[in-house]
Structure formats: C-alpha cells, structure tokens
Amino acid sequence: MEIPEVEQQSFNYRLDCLKIEIDLVDRAISRLETITQNVKNFSVVVWVASITVFLGQAELRKFVIITAILPILFWFIDAWWVHHHRGAFLRMKKIKEFLNSEDLTASFKQQKLVNFSILDTFGEQYKGSRQYENYTNVQKIMLYK
Numbered sequence: 231m232e233i234p235e236v237e238q239q240s241f242n243y244r245l246d247c248l249k250i251e252i253d254l255v256d257r258a259i260s261r262l263e264t265i266t267q268n269v270k271n272f273s274v275v276v277w278v279a280s281i282t283v284f285l286g287q288a289e290l291r292k293f294v295i296i297t298a299i300l301p302i303l304f305w306f307i308d309a310w311w312v313h314h315h316r317g318a319f320l321r322m323k324k325i326k327e328f329l330n331s332e333d334l335t336a337s338f339k340q341q342k343l344v345n346f347s348i349l350d351t352f353g354e355q356y357k358g359s360r361q362y363e364n365y366t367n368v369q370k371i372m373l374y375k
Contacts, residue, residue, distance in 0.1 A: 233341045241341040247348045248325070254351050255322045262315040266308055273304030309372040314352060316366045321353035 277300045284294040328334060328346045336344040347355060356362035364370070 258318045266311045269308045313366045317353040
C-alpha cells in the first residue's frame with residue numbers, strides 16, 4: 231500500500247518535532263535543576279541573614295525561633311519546582327519508552343506516530359494518571375527526596 235506524499239511529509243515533520251522535543255525536555259530539566267539549586271542557596275542566605283538580624287539585636291533574640299518558618303517555606307517552594315522537574319523527567323522516560331518500543335516500528339510502517347503525542351515538555355498529558363500523580367506528588371516529594 232502506497233503512503234501519500236503528504237502523510238510522509240507530515241510524519242517526517244512530527245519526527246523532527248520529536249527530536250526537538252528531546253532537546254527541549256533536556257534543557258527544561260537542566261533549567262529546573264538550576265532553579266532548585268538557586269532556591270536552596272537563596273533559602274540558606276535568607277535564613278542565615280534573618281538569624282543574624284534577630285541575634286544581633288537584643289530585643290529580637292527571643293523571636294529567633296520565628297526564623298524556623300523560613301526553611302519550611304523554602305522547602306515547599308523547592309518541592310514545587312521538583313514537582314515540575316519530575317514531570318519533565320517523566321516525559322523523557324516516556325520518549326525513551328516509545329523509541330525503544332514496537333510503537334516506533336509501527337509508526338514507520340504506518341507513517342504516523344502510533345500511541346504517542348509530541349510537544350509535551352512537562353508531561354502534561356500524563357496528569358491524572360497514577361504514575362504521574364505518584365511521581366510528581368508535592369507531599370511525597372517533601373517527605374522523601
């Protein structure tokens with residue numbers, strides 16, 4: 231059976247988009263790793279600075295315990311960014327699974343992507359799935375890293 235030229239071009243275009251998406255996901259993961267590192271660095275600086283201010287003034291020393299709230303706040307912010315990081319990481323895992331599956335062979339035979347969609351850098355299409363929810367759950371991230 232002859233595949234029409236337009237379908238072949240469409241398939242090739244989607245393959246090119248998939249190649250681009252691999253790079254986009256990789257860059258997103260790197261960017262998110264940088265963001266989480268910056269959040270951690272910033273949280274340490276802010277916490278140390280606040281402790282220094284509270285301990286440096288006699289009338290504020292009794293309130294130094296309030297600074298314990300800051301690491302908790304930054305812990306939540308860090309978990310939120312890790313949530314996004316894991317969504318991108320899950321997407322990369324799904325791309326790898328597709329590239330190593332029979333669906334890729336079927337895609338070439340049919341000249342269309344089989345059981346796979348493209349351009350979903352953060353794995354939004356997996357939201358609601360058990361795997362996505364378990365892997366990106368902010369509470370689980372906060373309790374275990």
